[in-house]
Amino acid sequence: MTHTRLWTAAVAVLAFILAACGGGGSSSESSGPTKIVVWHGYQDTEGDAFKALIAQYNKEHTDVEVSELYSSNDQVLQKVLTAVRGNSAPDVAYMFGSWSPNIAKIPQVVDMAKEVSDPDWKWDDFYQSERTAATVGDKIVGVPALVDNLAIVYNKKLFADAGIEPPTPTWTWDDFRSAAAKLTDASKGQYGWLIPADGSEDTVWHYLPMLWEAGGSILNSDNTKAAFNSEAGIKALTVLQQMAVNDKSLYLDTTNENGPKLMNSGKIGMLVTGPWDLASLSDIEYGVQIMPTFAGSSGAHQTISGPDNWVVFDNGDKKKQAAIDFVKWLTAPEQVKSFSLATGDLPTRLSVGQDKSVLDQLNQKLPGSATFVENLSNVKTVRPTVEQYPDISEALGQAIMSVMLGEAQPADALGKAAQATDDALAGK
Template identity: 40%
Template sequence: MTNLRRGRSFRLLAGGLGAALTLSACMGGTTDSGKDAAAGYDPKAAVTITWWTGQPEEQEKVAEQLAADYHTAHPNVTIKVSPGAPTTDDLLTKLSAGFTSDSYPDVSYAFGNWAGDLGASGKTQDLTSYVNDAAFDWNDFPAAAREVATADGKVIGIPALVDNLALIYNKKLFDAAGVAYPTDQWSWDDFRAAAKKLTNKATNTYGTAYSVSGSEDTTWHLWPLLWQHGGKILDGTKPAFNSDAGVAALETFRQMAVDDKSMYLDQTDEKYAPLFNSGHVAMMLSGPWSLLEIKEAKLAYGVVDLPGYNGDHQTVSGPDLWVLFDHGDVNRAGATRDFTKWLTSKEIDPKWNLAVGNLPLRTSEKDSPEFAAYVKEYPGGQKFFDNLANAKQARPTAPGYEVLSRNVGDAIAKVMQGQGQPKEALDEAAKKSADALVN
């Protein structure tokens, strides 16, 4: 069994940021006719659709088999399957270029934090009425995933992957330090106190870890604390993360990194998970994609809700999407919708997400034999599934979020490395982000 997001592929890399800027630059002048892209669709028409899966080799093989299964049941629909780009991070660059040359696919994998920019491209289908048809059962997807699939009030895609952040801990390190295991009721003060006790310079062991690469991995770990303190990322289209709530959230991490020195600071995003798996980090704020490598490391571990503030244990979900594009051909648009509906159905999704080690897309899959097998193989999987209920808000899908994310990530990295204070750093990030968020 493999994991769709192994290697933390969702993070925003420098190349992804450049693609976002390029994409934003080519948005001007796009219009929306208001016409349904699939109006008059003939389900018997012979069509060829292109599917960019964004997946590595092993998952790509699963995708190809599913496309073949769909073609067997719908012989008039041919699906051309490919990863679309060398890595998932490269897809945004490829899509941006495709919009200019009219070589973009019918459906593509996309990270949720691209939704605002893709929605503003003028190339996506408006799926709002389609998914709200009772037969689609849109509410069977988690609320955060539905929200991320919506850009400027229109549904532009269908969830491809759901996840969330929780607290994963190494039982052996807790036992050795004589520290009680975390619980779902832990506060951030409890988390901080345990991290100090678990840090041991003699064995080069840290209580916890944090990415300071400045990527989306850096940024999105701050959002749960912001929300728990009652803050917002945006107020309309204006940055709001530099509020008292945002400052308090960042100060929580600054104290651990700078004052306590109980936090390993990862410059790359790539080191803290292996350090956890090798027993040099006791607690990790991570998601279900980590469970495969933890299993391979044969660690005794546990998973609990994120620590909370005043009893609020909100988390953040990073849903990814199948974004559907419009080529002005009603039959291609309709076939793409039908295929994606089939792919994300409660009958087929277990053959995709659960087969490659991810959480199920739909709540109704909790009773499937595939989910029972998943939970047995990954004991923390049930907690991550249950923790979806704590994902009460979503990252914005406004154009410009990519730029905001990089600015906030840089601010967090600066503060946590002792090079600035939360208020000044977040104010600077808000100022830099304001222009990118103007529609």
């Protein structure tokens, strides 16, 4: 399972698409069960588990017939916008949380703010980061469908061979850097840490927790200017520079595809990755630990989360209500628990994530899963929900890469990225 946070050309043409949109979907309703369609990107184990939940719902709710349609997660925004333009939007769609500002502009998207204020939804039981990522201004554009985060996954044998104690919850970035250097052996093609290095949001994702841990922010308080070109931002990026350029302990994965493969082959000591990679690490004994932080920093231990959402569309009152009811059932604690246990995905609700029996079963299925669940408490900051975030990410990704490649200094690279960010936010 891979959950990337990439953007398609759909974002760029959003305004054009919306300008061409008419009203909501067809409101014609025939007799018999109310039929709704759910678009999703689940495959393999996730796909089977989701199909089972739909079958269960249809069996228990004979007045509704839910059907599902597979749509690649990376492509769904483009497809939704095209469908909205053609007056044929799905009733429910799985959509990346990073798209929330763009989703909020689609007239047919149902604002769930009133719905989730009903105590029956137990809205506060969803993790704070999930609720924040689903909120744009006074709108709530979706209900949490998936949550993840980043932590250290390390090769226990390589640590033992190098005589290094395993990572601890009190590790600092100095500890991390020192371990990575000791784990590196150029003659063997072995490196302490591998980082996605294609300049994409995956690259940015690995930098942002470091920025926050150093006490920095992506934007200022009213989201009008860049704030990452700060002392904290430079401090965080300097660690990547030291490891990549000075220590040469950082393997730059320019394809963004080699992490699990190189980890399995014993060439990488540590990945900072999410729970989706655990199932791929079948050839080594690995451990999982929360990310390090900066000694004496006010930022403490942090991580990043990429919550995704179930988005409901208004295709007439009857279908809209059926879609809302289905999403409410699908995201209730009982279904969250069964889906997590079937797939290994992290539970989207606090009550499920704090259930020891769930943690034990997840760990039995995939060792280290419980650490990722517990790590959700370290998600203290989310990316800004602004339409220009793809531009911000691109500028930051280029800055990070230029430093790791030894082509620029942190302050200069972040300054250039900040100017591009300010221009994007100002509409230039």
